[in-house]
Amino acid sequence: MGHPRWLSEEESRAWHAFLAAGALLNRRLDQQLKDEVGLSHLQYEILVRLSAEPRHEMRMTELADSLFNTKSGLTYQITQLEKAGLVQRRACTWDVRGVKAVLTDAGQEMLKRAAPGHVATVRELLIDVLTPEQLIAVADGLGEASRRMCDGNASGPR
Amino acid sequence: MGHPRWLSEEESRAWHAFLAAGALLNRRLDQQLKDEVGLSHLQYEILVRLSAEPRHEMRMTELADSLFNTKSGLTYQITQLEKAGLVQRRACTWDVRGVKAVLTDAGQEMLKRAAPGHVATVRELLIDVLTPEQLIAVADGLGEASRRMCDGNASGPR
DNA sequence: CGGCCCTCGTTCAAATTTGAATCGAGTTTC
């Protein structure tokens, strides 16, 4: 660690592109969803996660983890979604402490309404911009990076 | 627009990887900077932008744009950085309305102290994880995507 | 059982972000 290895021209280009694309994309997606159906991107993702589940329900902590969000942040958002009638809280049967978030019919409806526009935007702004090779490189490279970050190595090996 | 083209297996993989990597990386970088020098990632980036400028100064709006942030958000952060003595506001000479943010000596000092750890983390978590081909694909692909999003096409051609 | 530690979800205050409204100063238009 004594010698900071700076980023090369190419590395810097990649890093900046990654940062910029992330920031811009998040902004656009938020905007698109807000305009079209009145959801934030985070809220949309919550609905997606629930919908992907067999019984359309998930434990709070599990959901928070899958979204890379804090538990308290999720508590807040679920409360919002509950007020909007898109999600319901339900006690967990086997674990008295547990709470499950369940997608309501209105929630599914909303998702069905929101998804096409969202996917179209993701396509237009990112997916369809990439060449097939770039797409695979992104899937493999960023996939590997996020996999490593998930495996609780809070500070990494050294 | 009538037929929503869903994402293929590969496309979905790329999109999820992109989302996950962005979220995780942001979290890690924020944490690392906070722990090591007490700055948020955004604040660090502000210092970097200023430092890259010939006279270590930039107009508020220009700075906000370069960070893909709102003007009011930047106003807040510059105020924080000013309290910390890392940045100073200065009236713009030629445009009476303008305000320039200027990096102070303490700001440069801070940057010098923060950069090595930050770069090391970026390397460890992303750059060094990618193969050379993936690196170039990310730089090119995401670079192109962010370029398109910048060119004020608020909704894209259709 | 009883103590001890861990987990689940929430609550709370503080920090940050957002977007609309505002203020002051240029610029344009007629």
Added chain:
DNA sequence: GAAACTCGATTCAAATTTGAACGAGGGCCG
């Protein structure tokens, strides 16, 4: 020359995020 507009930056209230602390339960060892 003045109303009308634009631009740069700030202000403000409301929404959201963060992280520490809390309340209730599990689970395990003695």
